[in-house]
Amino acid sequence: MAINQSGWRPEMSAKGGETAPTFTGNKALMLEEKLIFEIGSSETTGVEVAEPVAATSRLGDLARTAPIGLPGLSEPETVRHYTRLSRQNYAIDLGLFPLGSCTMKHNPRLNEKMARLPGFADVHPLQPIDTVQGALGVIHQLAHWLVTLTGMHSVAMSPKAGAHGELCGILAIKAALEAKGEGQRRIILVPESAHGTNPATAAFAGFAVEDIPATADGRVDTDALIARLGPDVAGVMITNPNTCGLFERDLKTISDAVHAAGGYVYCDGANFNAIVGRVRPGDLGVDAMHINLHKTFSTPHGGGGPGSGPVVFSERLTAFAPLPFVEEQDGRYELVEEENAGEHHAQSFGRMVAFHGQMGMFTRALTYILSHGADGLRQVAEDAVLNANYVLRSLEDVLDAPFGKAGPCMHEALFSDANLADGFSTLDVAKGLIDEGFHPMTVYFPLVVHGAMLVEPTETESKAALDQFIGALRSVAERAKAGDASLKSAPHFAPRARLDETLAARKPKLVWKEPAPVAQAAE
Numbered sequence: 001m002a003i004n005q006s007g008w009r010p011e012m013s014a015k016g017g018e019t020a021p022t023f024t025g026n027k028a029l030m031l032e033e034k035l036i037f038e039i040g041s042s043e044t045t046g047v048e049v050a051e052p053v054a055a056t057s058r059l060g061d062l063a064r065t066a067p068i069g070l071p072g073l074s075e076p077e078t079v080r081h082y083t084r085l086s087r088q089n090y091a092i093d094l095g096l097f098p099l100g101s102c103t104m105k106h107n108p109r110l111n112e113k114m115a116r117l118p119g120f121a122d123v124h125p126l127q128p129i130d131t132v133q134g135a136l137g138v139i140h141q142l143a144h145w146l147v148t149l150t151g152m153h154s155v156a157m158s159p160k161a162g163a164h165g166e167l168c169g170i171l172a173i174k175a176a177l178e179a180k181g182e183g184q185r186r187i188i189l190v191p192e193s194a195h196g197t198n199p200a201t202a203a204f205a206g207f208a209v210e211d212i213p214a215t216a217d218g219r220v221d222t223d224a225l226i227a228r229l230g231p232d233v234a235g236v237m238i239t240n241p242n243t244c245g246l247f248e249r250d251l252k253t254i255s256d257a258v259h260a261a262g263g264y265v266y267c268d269g270a271n272f273n274a275i276v277g278r279v280r281p282g283d284l285g286v287d288a289m290h291i292n293l294h295k296t297f298s299t300p301h302g303g304g305g306p307g308s309g310p311v312v313f314s315e316r317l318t319a320f321a322p323l324p325f326v327e328e329q330d331g332r333y334e335l336v337e338e339e340n341a342g343e344h345h346a347q348s349f350g351r352m353v354a355f356h357g358q359m360g361m362f363t364r365a366l367t368y369i370l371s372h373g374a375d376g377l378r379q380v381a382e383d384a385v386l387n388a389n390y391v392l393r394s395l396e397d398v399l400d401a402p403f404g405k406a407g408p409c410m411h412e413a414l415f416s417d418a419n420l421a422d423g424f425s426t427l428d429v430a431k432g433l434i435d436e437g438f439h440p441m442t443v444y445f446p447l448v449v450h451g452a453m454l455v456e457p458t459e460t461e462s463k464a465a466l467d468q469f470i471g472a473l474r475s476v477a478e479r480a481k482a483g484d485a486s487l488k489s490a491p492h493f494a495p496r497a498r499l500d501e502t503l504a505a506r507k508p509k510l511v512w513k514e515p516a517p518v519a520q521a522a523e
Contacts, residue, residue, distance in 0.1 A: 031087070
């Protein structure tokens, strides 16, 4: 391919023709952005700083012996750099987020406004109790509604995320077994259709994990689970609705059998948004369940936090729940951090965190609950399920739907790459979606389906938005079925082409090193 006079090599378009090159590498408003080290120099600075007054260092051997090497930029250069980077991010404010099992729903701005009110946004965990009565009231009221919506007996608000909530529930089960003198129960049964963090949590808490197979319709093999119960089984960790997007219809039967065998039932409540207002897990015999506030009650999600995963408990486990908790006493709220024998948390296994949870997440979640009301929360579940089934039925003729005949799905639609052309896979479809302007769906999960593609539209998307996404995914799927070779190198229109993700994960380059100067070629 010829190189033009500017030195730029023309790129190949998706159709194989050359695109007009640009001197900058930019494509209109899709700006080429280098690393901050490449656009700045450590020899310069964007501000004038006076020479520091000579002083004796107190750092000893820890004192820096070489320049820090940070690039110096002016304020406009710095702002432009990070603004340009932000334009390369996909966000829920830009379009539909189809990630299955993650529930990337819209966060109503009303929630944000409430969370920023003085007294919530600037509250400090070490303030005197008298100065945070409003904040404790929010926590107490949210706790009440979480218990009411789940039909459970109590709730621990302090866990910081879903997996943290799982650990909280499993530690309560462990404490309950030890209190009964049944510490020999060291087996946790985990169905294949459960979330991947479930077996990891059980193992982390010191239990051995045994898998329970799934049936052909993607649900727990109830007969196999019941057959495995015995004096060595501590309990079961079951996800409902499960990661195949299906409701576990035998959960009450499973719970009764586990309880009869002396064990406990932990339910992964990450997918509670599909049944909130319609099903109370407590009625199904669940002993402990975490609730991801970002999934069901629209608190922010992503970027590592701030997460929040309250855990609701049955009466069988309340005494073993963690401290602290908020309690109303004589018209005021108290943060109970220690309890004596005879009280309702008398056998608490201890604390999960230093303080009590994420105030901003609690405020947002309570705002979401109160603004929806009982009928609104029920509609949340109904619309989430309706949207997912609309996606499933609109695409099952072009993509393989392994459990499409198992009945309606719940909050997410599951597809596979089984009917694509030879040599094409889920990864090619996902990368093709990027060119269509969408973040890809969850890929290769759940593991029970080869080449899985898990799509969760949530209840916050309109039919018009769903139709646009369905059209894009249908187009990419049809190209993959027809053997369109251009998909193998997609994406073509993103800031970066397809990367070697395996190499990036195994040998990441975490430190930027200035490249060696390139010698000028002789004239």
